[in-house]
Amino acid sequence: MKAIVRANYGSPDVLEFREIDKPVPKDNQVLVKVHTAAVNPFDWHILRGEPFLVRLMGFGLLKPKHGTIGADMAGKVEAIGKNVTQFKVGDEVYGSGMGGFAEYACLGENAAAHKPENLTFEQAAAVPIAGLTALQALRDRGRVQGGQHVLVNGASGGVGTFAVQIAKAFGAQVTGVCSGKNVELVRSIGADHVIDYTKEHFWLNGQEYDLIVDNAAFQSIHKPLRVLKPQGTYVGVGGSSSTVNVLQSLILNPIIAKIKGRRVVTFIANMNQADLVFMKELLEAGKVTSVIDRRYSLNDTPQAIRYVEEGHARGKVVITI
Ligand SMILES: NC(=O)c1ccc[n+]([C@@H]2O[C@H](COP(=O)([O-])OP(=O)(O)OC[C@H]3O[C@@H](n4cnc5c(N)ncnc54)[C@H](OP(=O)(O)O)[C@@H]3O)[C@@H](O)[C@H]2O)c1
Numbered sequence: 001m002k003a004i005v006r007a008n009y010g011s012p013d014v015l016e017f018r019e020i021d022k023p024v025p026k027d028n029q030v031l032v033k034v035h036t037a038a039v040n041p042f043d044w045h046i047l048r049g050e051p052f053l054v055r056l057m058g059f060g061l062l063k064p065k066h067g068t069i070g071a072d073m074a075g076k077v078e079a080i081g082k083n084v085t086q087f088k089v090g091d092e093v094y095g096s097g098m099g100g101f102a103e104y105a106c107l108g109e110n111a112a113a114h115k116p117e118n119l120t121f122e123q124a125a126a127v128p129i130a131g132l133t134a135l136q137a138l139r140d141r142g143r144v145q146g147g148q149h150v151l152v153n154g155a156s157g158g159v160g161t162f163a164v165q166i167a168k169a170f171g172a173q174v175t176g177v178c179s180g181k182n183v184e185l186v187r188s189i190g191a192d193h194v195i196d197y198t199k200e201h202f203w204l205n206g207q208e209y210d211l212i213v214d215n216a217a218f219q220s221i222h223k224p225l226r227v228l229k230p231q232g233t234y235v236g237v238g239g240s241s242s243t244v245n246v247l248q249s250l251i252l253n254p255i256i257a258k259i260k261g262r263r264v265v266t267f268i269a270n271m272n273q274a275d276l277v278f279m280k281e282l283l284e285a286g287k288v289t290s291v292i293d294r295r296y297s298l299n300d301t302p303q304a305i306r307y308v309e310e311g312h313a314r315g316k317v318v319i320t321i
Contacts (some may be wrong), residue, residue: 003020003102004146004301005067009049009060012302012309020067022104029097029106035121037100039092039301040129043237044309051243066178070100070301072317073107074115074124084109085177096128096271101301103321113276113288116283119290123283128315130158131279133269134166134213137235141265142211146171151202153224154215155191156182159237161315163213164191169287175209176214177202182314185255189291192244202225213237221253225262236266291315 001022026033046069049055049066059065074094077087086109087093094236097111103262115124137159138144150167154160154193155176167174168190176191193200203223210226210232217239228234233258236249249266282288293314296304304317 001103002072003068004298005062006021006047006069007067009047009064012047012305015047015069015302015305017299017301020102023065023099023106025079025081025084025106025204027081027083029081030077030093030109030112030162032073032093032105032107033078034073034100034105034321036073036125036321037070037105038125038128038130039070039071039304039308039317039319041241041308041311042071042129042303043069045241047305051241051246053243053246056283060175066098068099068102068105070102070105071096071098072125072128073097073100073105074121075321078104081109087112087114091164094121094124094127095273095276096132100183101319104210108289111185111276112171113273114279118286122292122295122318123290123321125318126158126292127283128271128276128280130316131162131166131267131288131290132271132275133159133237134162135279136267136269136277137237138163138166138170138211141235141267142213142233144172145231146213147173148210148286149173149175149208150207150211150213151175151177151224151227152191152213152215153177153184153202153217154238154313155194157215158313158316159215160186160311161189161217162288164189165288167213169282172211175202176205178270179312185291185314186231208232211235214239217249221249221256221264221266225256225260225264228262230261233263233265236264237274293317295320296310
């Protein structure tokens with residue numbers, strides 16, 4: 001099969017488009033004929049091995065353990081492992097695994113779900129990491145409630161476009177923060193108010209929020225905490241990814257939060273079937289949809305990753321296999 005592979009950590013330049021053996025599913029995995037894969041910032045972290053912390057998470061200290069990359073995918077089940085009970089050959093599925101930038105890839109049964117019926121493969125592939133991160137940030141970490149005022153910083157990216165729609169589905173009033181070129185997009189997916197960060201800082205306009213979901217935490221945490229209500233929650237999703245900044249948000253932010261008496265949560269999303277099914281229901285009910293920015297072919301995956309790495313995607317970038 002054709003796949004994108006690499007032998008070492010590095011920039012997208014280390015990627016090669018090659019013919020390799022089809023993977024064989026483990027007992028608890030399904031083999032998927034990938035129709036579409038999606039690119040996430042996660043992919044360039046795994047590609048570069050940066051921040052260094054990701055290498056300590058089982059991806060290989062000096063050299064990558066896995067030759068293939070790509071996590072999110074949608075396609076058809078081609079074969080199943082002997083312990084798989086929920087899927088059969090021919091099922092249309094979506095989920096997050098390893099090696100999605102390829103013609104075939106394996107998905108753990110617990111990180112896969114049936115594809116939402118009203119979505120194309122492309123729309124479905126766009127969901128797993130970004131959609132589940134947004135869902136878990138709002139529902140689990142942020143404990144969002146109807147009627148609350150939620151601010152989504154970085155509202156026009158992969159996580160942000162899902163976060164705005166999911167917050168609306170939970171009945172919240174939503175303010176999205178993005179650059180001027182994306183104001184109309186963020187409004188069109190349901191944001192009640194949109195702040196253009198090139199013209200105005202959200203922490204200076206006097207409005208207070210019950211919940212802040214920060215996908216673009218490039219500023220010191222003191223700033224968003226200024227506009228968080230006393231009982232509110234700040235959920236740090238992403239932003240600067242240097243090792244220093246990651247350690248700072250894991251160690252310093254809870255201390256600052258304690259001093260200021262605010263609830264601050266930093267988390268890493270967890271890919272699981274229950275949440276893919278939860279998203280399938282929201283998607284099939286028409287409450288949420290995927291926003292697709294750009295499409296690339298499999299051999300153009302390095303360009304797709306370079307584009308996402310620039311940090312200004314408008315929704316999701318997908319790879320059509
Ligand atoms: N914690 C987790 O488990 C988890 C999971 C997924 C992602 N993440 C992280 O979350 C972040 C967002 O992920 P993503 O997939 O949404 O990335 P993305 O698709 O690349 O989107 C990034 C968005 O950030 C916006 N942005 C850039 N600078 C900004 C600023 N100063 N203020 C406000 N918005 C700004 C961009 O909008 P403009 O073009 O308008 O600037 C763009 O739409 C990344 O850092 C990623 O690594 C974390």
